[in-house]
Amino acid sequence: MTEHQPCELCxxxxxxxxxxxxxxxxxxxxxxxxxxxCRVIWTEHVKEMTDLDETERLHLMSIVFATEHVIRTVMNPDKINLASLGNMTPHLHWHVIPRFEHDPHFPQPVWATRLRDADATWHHEALLPRLKQALIHLLGQPTS
Structure with a gap:
């Protein structure tokens, strides 16, 4: 991404x-x-964790860990993958990915070569209210 291209997360x-x-x-x-x-996205456009001060880093990671906890509680995955890459989108964000032994890439990373077809056990629309309610329960009402 050059400085002339807009940031998709902004x-x-x-x-x-x-x-x-x-x-x-x-x-x-x-x-x-x-x-x-899920993605946990820092609102301000910064590239790296060390662009944040210590309090900001702690706040961001507390939200990442809360998101992991909620996904584990709601979905009971075999594993959670946490990743902060940003090579293609240099805006600080964390990927919180539930992994299941039957998912298309397990045990490889989600960006690896597909090993099998997806098992549609969970549906995006069904998860939305459950994850949202669990996050609100853990973190409190959202603010803007």
């Missing part, structure tokens, strides 16, 4: 909004292969 939400406060938001990514895949 221009849009990056998924279906589940929860937000003044510093970050949690969104559900519409990915049929990985239902429950």
């Amino acid at each position: 221009q849009g939400t990056g998924g279906t909004m589940l929860w937000q406060d003044g510093r970050c938001r949690v969104v559900l990514v519409a990915d049929a292969d990985y239902p429950g895949f």
